[in-house]
Amino acid sequence: MDVKATGVIKHGGKWFQSGDAIKKIKKEDGERLIFLGVAKELIVEAPQPEKEVEEPVEEKEEKKKGK
Numbered sequence: 001m002d003v004k005a006t007g008v009i010k011h012g013g014k015w016f017q018s019g020d021a022i023k024k025i026k027k028e029d030g031e032r033l034i035f036l037g038v039a040k041e042l043i044v045e046a047p048q049p050e051k052e053v054e055e056p057v058e059e060k061e062e063k064k065k066g067k
Contacts, residue, residue: 001025001027001031003025003041004042005019005039011033021042022042
């Protein structure tokens with residue numbers, strides 16, 4: 001589980017400041033930090049594939065005519 005510190009946290013012998021990501025911790029530890037109000041779950045969304053930009057109809061027709 002990944003969480004983001006919302007306050008100063010000492011976890012696993014390391015200090016984390018507000019805004020720091022604490023990655024790959026046990027789910028129970030993450031849930032405890034969230035319950036204590038010193039962290040929020042860090043959800044990283046997978047990047048979306050870029051959509052192919054389609055040409056306007058007029059440009060397609062001009063290309064067909066050879067202009």
